[in-house]
Amino acid sequence: MTTEVLKAPLVVEFPFTRSLGPVQSAFLTGLREQVVLGVRTTDGRTLVPPVEYDPVTADEIRDLVQVAPTGTVTTWAWNHAPRRGQPLDTPFAWVLVRLDGADTALLHALDAPGPDAVHTGMRVRIRWAAERSGAITDIACFEPDDSAIGGETGDHDGQFESMVTGIVAQARLDYTYSPGRAQTAYINALAERRIVGERCPSCRKVYVPPRGACPTCGVATAEQVEVGPGGTVTTFCIVNIKARNLDIEVPYVYAHIALDGADLALHGRIGGIPYDQVRMGLRVEPVWTEGGRYPDHYRPTGEPDADYETFKESL
């Protein structure tokens, strides 16, 4: 038996807020002001982009030096199909550029008409972004340049008015999420108002929701077992803080519920009873709303409470 597994788009998006140390702060503030700074190591090399610790000796380094906005390509790669977030949306070369006055190379994009126009050793200069905020993207890209090696450096000390002390780096990744075979079967059954677990072939425990494996025996579970619909509240908590985008009045009760025939409690919201009357042993059943693909909440069945002995294993 094969059923089509469920799939859905999953977007993970986050603005990473990062603070800068003194060296990174000076470098990125410098980019905002169109000044490129490196850092001098104890053995006299100049690192651009600068770091706070010497990658060879691990010495703390703070001695900022200004380098030129011109440099030499040390290696390159032609990117004919730019991807989201990359510096240019037309074909470009990725380049490592050793700026004049620096001993190490900076990674960025080079705007050039095609791969034939790019070679290692070619001279390039920074094209500044029109709007700059103190980020590596203040360098819009590099562009070809015919100046000789030894571009103009300066003696900026890295102190600017209103130093940039942090960056916000946006990150977005797109996925197509699939829950796999066992959870697909569970979710599909829920839409049919059935709750389906899986029995371990070894210890015979019934897991719900099933994840395809018995965590005790470490074996695959495959035998589907319908459980519930009735169940017993094994433990619960009272939620007093309203979650964003959730239109459930607080306080409400969130509970562990051992469905009849299941050996693992799942969790769900308890409705249809005042929050302060929910108790361990309360007998409940799932409630589907019109068109709902999963139970909206669980409500009391009206049966007498279950005896503690009957659900203590599920606690």
Place this chain on the structure above:
Amino acid sequence: MTREIAVVAFAQTDHRRTSDELSEVEMLMPVLHEVLDATGLKTSDIGFTCSGSSDYLAGRAFSFTLALDGVGAWPPISESHVEMDGAWALYEAWTKLLTGDTDTALVYAYGKSSPGSVRDVLTRQLDPYYVAPLWPDSVALAALQAQALIDEGYTDEPALAAVAARSRADAQANSHAQLRGSVPHGEYVVHPLRTGDCPPIGDGAAAVILAAGDRARELCERPAWIRGIDHRIEAHSLGVRELTDSPSTRLAAEKAGAFERPVDTAELHAPFSSQEVVLRKALRLGDDVRVNPSGGALAANPIMAAGLVRIGEAAARIHRGESDRALAHATSGPCLQQNLVAVLEGEPRHAQ
């Protein structure tokens, strides 16, 4: 006297472009059972379990905890996880065995690259201040390294194509591999790398059992003894590194004892054809060394498991008597940033 520790069993999935009918634990479980069955061990016999995987591939926090269902994690077991290739999990397990706390360890690793765009996902491991905001993808960074090699005269495009062709031809004999036989070298992905120079994107898992001393001899006819293992790292910034060389690999190999005597086999984790050039040079491998008889990462590169697969493949050759002394290498990060080298040996075979 340090303990002798060996790889006594290895299993891997058939690596495939997608496996979306399976959750991670469903994909992983068959290989766990395969190594357990090969040794006759039960999950409860395992002294220590260590795994490697990445939440960024799944797009979910703590995704590895779900995979724990597959190892029988209840009642509680001695367990650890690295957000790295399983080769590094094996290193941790090896260290644990060295302490004498336990005699057996299960190491597993898995990765499903199919749910997301792995070229974009891997940008999130880059320097978040200066590099990640530019979104340079994994192929672009490898291409910069390849061009540097070409400029220095260490290789050229036909030579890279030959590396790729040899890998896929060797993979013909490896039923687990994703790309096998004659594979077109294809168009440029990022110049100078073509499709054929790049690893396939796929899902897969691998598992290894380690055992110490006599326990290893009980569990395996010809254990693959780990004679040395070490891992080293390059500077984070690509512009600081000498991209045409891999001093960290060479140092790891030296510390692992790789240069004390010649090896007959090398399983190199070189996802890009150009990286094999770097690694051969760094490891001073001569033409007499059989490199990647499995097809290597160009034939199957399940991220997070591909490095562990290299150790497993090297060990399996020793188990089968096809190698006496093998080197296994694993890498992580852009342009061979981090490198692990293990040296494996089988006991001398006497005339029957």
